[in-house]
Amino acid sequence: MNVERIGCIADDYTGATDLSSMLVRAGLRVVQCFGIPEDYDAIQFADADAIVVSLKSRSIAAKDAVEESLAALRFLQSAGVNRFFFKYCSTFDSTAAGNIGPVADAIADALDVDTLFFCPSFPENGRTVYCGHLFVNGMPLHESGMRNHPLNPMTDSNLVRILKTQSQRDVAWLASGQAPSTPSPTHYIVDAINDNDLRKAAELAKSHVFLTGGSAIARYWVEAMGLGNAGLQASRDDTKAVDADQTSTSPGRLSVILAGSCSDATRAQVAEFERSHPVLHLNVDGSQTVEQMTSEAIQWCAQHWSNNADTHTRQPVLICSSASPASVAAARQQLGEREAAEFTEAVFAAIAHELPQHGVTRIVVAGGETSGAVINALNITAVRIGNEIAPGVPWVTTASSHTSSTPLSLALKSGNFGGPRFFFDALETQS
Numbered sequence: 001m002n003v004e005r006i007g008c009i010a011d012d013y014t015g016a017t018d019l020s021s022m023l024v025r026a027g028l029r030v031v032q033c034f035g036i037p038e039d040y041d042a043i044q045f046a047d048a049d050a051i052v053v054s055l056k057s058r059s060i061a062a063k064d065a066v067e068e069s070l071a072a073l074r075f076l077q078s079a080g081v082n083r084f085f086f087k088y089c090s091t092f093d094s095t096a097a098g099n100i101g102p103v104a105d106a107i108a109d110a111l112d113v114d115t116l117f118f119c120p121s122f123p124e125n126g127r128t129v130y131c132g133h134l135f136v137n138g139m140p141l142h143e144s145g146m147r148n149h150p151l152n153p154m155t156d157s158n159l160v161r162i163l164k165t166q167s168q169r170d171v172a173w174l175a176s177g178q179a180p181s182t183p184s185p186t187h188y189i190v191d192a193i194n195d196n197d198l199r200k201a202a203e204l205a206k207s208h209v210f211l212t213g214g215s216a217i218a219r220y221w222v223e224a225m226g227l228g229n230a231g232l233q234a235s236r237d238d239t240k241a242v243d244a245d246q247t248s249t250s251p252g253r254l255s256v257i258l259a260g261s262c263s264d265a266t267r268a269q270v271a272e273f274e275r276s277h278p279v280l281h282l283n284v285d286g287s288q289t290v291e292q293m294t295s296e297a298i299q300w301c302a303q304h305w306s307n308n309a310d311t312h313t314r315q316p317v318l319i320c321s322s323a324s325p326a327s328v329a330a331a332r333q334q335l336g337e338r339e340a341a342e343f344t345e346a347v348f349a350a351i352a353h354e355l356p357q358h359g360v361t362r363i364v365v366a367g368g369e370t371s372g373a374v375i376n377a378l379n380i381t382a383v384r385i386g387n388e389i390a391p392g393v394p395w396v397t398t399a400s401s402h403t404s405s406t407p408l409s410l411a412l413k414s415g416n417f418g419g420p421r422f423f424f425d426a427l428e429t430q431s
């Protein structure tokens with residue numbers, strides 16, 4: 001097959017930047033869009049080897065997730081894509097009704113694909129799959145912090161069992177390096193406990209038109225097709241231009257961190273940052289409206305910056321709603337499950353909307369849903385991928401926005417990614 005372009009559909013925004021950074025690592029030029037691009041001409045797709053469409057479809061109704069994903073597929077087909085990747089979380093985040101199974105079924109049907117691999121494993125970030133069971137840093141998924149997730153708690157580690165409840169197709173387990181043998185159409189949960197297993201899975205899938213998984217397999221799939229560094233660099237002499245395209249420099253810009261993730265990793269990162277920097281904790285307890293909470297947060301930022309007229313040397317601050325499982329449970333009980341999340345996302349959206357007017361040009365966001373709310377509030381429609389801060393978390397810079405022509409840099413961090421000093425690492429990395 002003549003491979004011209006890889007097209008990816010990601011079910012959340014941080015997952016999409018994670019995927020984009022892995023494709024950049026493989027040597028591809030990547031354009032990442034938020035939502036399905038309406039104005040094709042405004043976004044510089046022409047030189048892209050891969051287009052990543054970021055959806056916010058992980059926790060919505062399965063029917064809507066399928067509809068949006070199929071619309072993204074049609075867009076990618078119209079953009080000349082002939083290999084497709086569906087990116088979901090390396091912890092297989094799902095609601096009771098999906099959405100991994102229904103979306104994968106629908107795309108496989110549309111592309112007339114029988115054999116489909118599911119490969120969430122991301123060993124570099126501690127997520128491995130063995131005998132069809134998912135482990136997070138060696139701990140079964142259902143015993144990890146994911147059991148307390150505010151939107152999609154993961155209470156089963158057996159991915160074959162989970163996918164069977166979501167999909168219309170047969171689901172089987174594939175040991176590392178084993179070729180599929182069951183009659184099609186079948187979905188295979190593919191074991192991978194290290195990067196070598198991922199390479200073997202990618203080799204088996206290199207002729208597949210459609211693959212699903214976390215970001216790590218995507219990189220090896222691209223390489224197995226001969227499109228990675230080895231293939232592309234051999235056939236191009238413009239790789240230096242690719243690198244220059246993908247990064248821009250930006251020391252000393254005013255930065256704000258917004259953390260809506262309640263994951264163990266993010267809470268530890270907030271605690272570490274709070275040892276030396278100002279942190280505002282938002283209380284999701286129904287005592288304030290979105291407008292009141294937003295206005296107080298912006299005033300709090302302004303107070304911290306009021307003594308310093310030079311935006312370049314103003315201190316970065318952090319605003320978070322990150323809370324313990326008990327506090328999150330109390331908020332959900334008090335406001336309603338969806339309502340608590342929607343309220344918190346609305347506050348982060350409103351705060352983010354205000355920040356550029358205060359000279360902020362770098363925003364670090366922790367949490368996929370939170371990132372979705374922030375990107376949408378800023379009307380950002382496409383980004384270019386910059387330097388990687390931690391595995392799966394790059395800086396990205398606006399390539400297209402409905403409202404602003406001033407480039408804004410963002411780091412969209414998946415809840416559980418990054419070490420305890422991630423926020424410092426982000427601030428110290430050129431965006």
Ligand SMILES: Nc1ncnc2c1ncn2[C@@H]1O[C@H](COP(=O)(O)OP(=O)(O)OP(=O)(O)O)[C@@H](O)[C@H]1O
Pocket residue numbers: 012014015149150151260261262263284321322323327328331332340341342343344345366367368369370371413414415416
């Ligand atoms: N204190 C809180 N009480 C209730 N809900 C909260 C609270 N803080 C955040 N939330 C909500 O919890 C959800 C957290 O999801 P989000 O995707 O942002 O983080 P995450 O799941 O840890 O990250 P990722 O999806 O990247 O793994 C959001 O909808 C957010 O609004």
Ligand SMILES: O=C(O)[C@@H](O)C(=O)CO
Pocket residue numbers: 012014015016018019088089090091122214215368392414415
């Ligand atoms: O795969 C992952 O873990 C992340 O990219 C993600 O999707 C978290 O939301």
